[in-house]
Amino acid sequence: MLVIRCPYCEAERPEVEFAYGGEAHIARPADPSTLTDEQWKDHLFIRTNARGTHFERWRHVHGCGRFFNAVRDTVSDKFVTTYKAGLPRPTEAELEGMRK
């Protein structure tokens, strides 16, 4: 079982308390009606599907109830870090420091 650190509870919790929430940092277009069908389809369905470092959302549904963001390696399943929703994504240099 994965152990995930919730940035709101500031504690390590078992995976069963969490729900996966898809890719993070996807901004909803400000004015959807101006988008073409193609652009709207890309917003709704097209994801990076990264092999390696992946920015994703999780929800601590059976804990504090909050959504937050995580950086996880999709190959090793290792979490590099988790951070509160609304914060900018960590830079590659910051992540490199956390991997050690």
Place this chain on the structure above:
Amino acid sequence: MLHEFHSPVGREIAVGKAIPLRIRTVDDCARFSLRFDPARLAEASKAFGLALPAKIGDVAASSGRLAVQLGPDEWHLLAPLAEQGGVERAFAELYSATPHSLVDVSHREVGIEVEGTAALLALRSAIAFDIEAMPAGMGCRTIFDKAQIVLVRETEERFRIEVWRSFADHVWGILQATSREIELDI
């Protein structure tokens, strides 16, 4: 009161052998789910008559009242049955100036107390995180087997589980089976 008709109520599991363990349902009490602006917590503390904890996982308790902070703006409150009306009135007075949500969930939950040197062992059978590392006077929402509970570590060897009535039988059954295993040293 619905509480009285729930099957684990009034029942007890006692393991008195080498490792003492006692599991019982706790007396009925008033329970509230409170959502409140954390920046104005002092007002809620005054209304409830207990300084509410300001950090997720912290517990405050005195004279029959207990509060555990579950989320950034969410608290689970317990109070004696006789004081339910008073608590509701105190929060109602706050409402016009400080909008919040105070929901009576008294009948939604059953309280189960797990006490004894084997309490950790019994709970570990169905809770996936490191309860041992959780200090006394802390609490959190978590998963017991498949059921969502609120777990409070009241003292080193006494835990309180708050679980929805519909899941209480399931939790009780697992505790019963675990107690049997502890009794038989399996």
